[in-house]
Amino acid sequence: MxxxxxxxxxxxxxxxxxxxxxxxxxxxxxxxxxxxxxxxxxxxxxxxxxxxxxxxxxxxxxxxxxxxxxxxxxxxxxxxxxxxxxxxxxxxxxxxxxxxxxxxxxxxxxxxxxxxxxxxxxxxxxxxxxxxxxxxxxxxxxVNDDFFVEDVGEAVEQQKKENAKAIEATDDVAAPIGDAFGFKRVSIAQSRAIREMMSTIETSTGKVGPEALILFLSDALNRK
Incomplete structure (x- = not known):
């Protein structure tokens, strides 16, 4: 023109x-x-x-x-x-x-x-x-909202994938035990009771440490 x-x-x-x-x-x-x-x-x-x-x-x-x-x-x-x-x-x-x-x-x-x-x-x-x-x-x-649904759906799925990757990447990173339990200090008597409980759990599960505790708790929850 x-x-x-x-x-x-x-x-x-x-x-x-x-x-x-x-x-x-x-x-x-x-x-x-x-x-x-x-x-x-x-x-x-x-x-x-x-x-x-x-x-x-x-x-x-x-x-x-x-x-x-x-x-x-x-x-x-x-x-x-x-x-x-x-x-x-x-x-x-x-x-x-x-x-x-x-x-x-x-x-x-x-x-x-x-x-x-x-x-x-x-x-x-x-x-x-x-x-x-x-x-x-x-x-x-x-308005035909198909393209909104499509765009939002893709964004949600992408976010899920990214979250899953982030979780997987951090699963093996060591974390303080207090972060898991929600408290960081116990009394001497409570500490003694926890050690005795862990000894019993390790004997019954055949595992040690965190793996024994997680297995014991999972079994207990599944029996409910």
């Missing part, structure tokens, strides 16, 4: 904000843009469609107004159809790092799905993948 990209200087009053612009511009962001323009000049012109409606640069326009500028650099994309200009506007919003009004994006995508029919531009060109388009263009009550 051929297009013109020469920079023109326009009166700021001629530039029309897009009424359904999905990108939000908090005051702090506008202030930073104004500071950047003051320090570095215009590194990016405002891009407008054939009617002078902003395609890209709503924040830069607000910054210019903040600075009380009367003239600003503009790229006039008169070569674009309305649907193509709207698609470019949404694509610019999509790649920028900022917040969005999700309801406005949803309305725009629904409209463009029909208006871009037969155009060289598709909704996938805007930067959304198929799953995002399905979610964004559907009412929440109508």
């Amino acid at each position: 051929s297009h013109t990209s020469s920079i023109e200087i326009w009166d700021i009053e001629k530039i029309i904000p897009y009424e359904a612009n999905a990108k939000k511009h908090p005051k702090e962001q506008v202030k930073k843009l104004a500071q950047a323009i003051t320090k570095f000049g215009w590194t990016q012109p405002i891009v407008v469609d054939v009617d002078g409606v902003i395609i890209a640069g709503h924040g830069r326009r607000l910054a210019a107004l903040e600075l009380k500028l009367t003239k600003v650099p503009v790229i006039h994309r008169a070569d674009l159809t309305k649907a193509e200009a709207d698609a470019l506007r949404l694509a610019d919003n999509r790649v920028a790092s900022t917040d969005y009004d999700q309801a406005l994006i949803q309305d725009e995508l629904r409209r463009l799905a029909d208006e871009l029919e037969g155009s060289q531009i598709t909704l996938l060109d805007i930067g959304f993948d198929e799953k995002e388009l399905e979610f964004t263009m559907s009412d929440l009550g109508e």
Whole structure:
């Protein structure tokens, strides 16, 4: 697609904000843009469609107004159809790092799905993948949640596998006996009783130490 990209200087009053612009511009962001323009000049012109409606640069326009500028650099994309200009506007919003009004994006995508029919531009060109388009263009009550289930299910299974590997890797690592029992100190009399009990358990199981205790406890629990 051929297009013109020469920079023109326009009166700021001629530039029309897009009424359904999905990108939000908090005051702090506008202030930073104004500071950047003051320090570095215009590194990016405002891009407008054939009617002078902003395609890209709503924040830069607000910054210019903040600075009380009367003239600003503009790229006039008169070569674009309305649907193509709207698609470019949404694509610019999509790649920028900022917040969005999700309801406005949803309305725009629904409209463009029909208006871009037969155009060289598709909704996938805007930067959304198929799953995002399905979610964004559907009412929440109508969204096919198969892909959510699939993604979450895969994540859960992957987490289970990672947990199992972590447990297996640490099973043979020595740990203080107090961590297992939940107490670290006993009285002298209790210590004597524990030693006598362990001696009896080792004799009955044929094992020694922790292995004898675990086997004895497992048998006792299984008999309940």
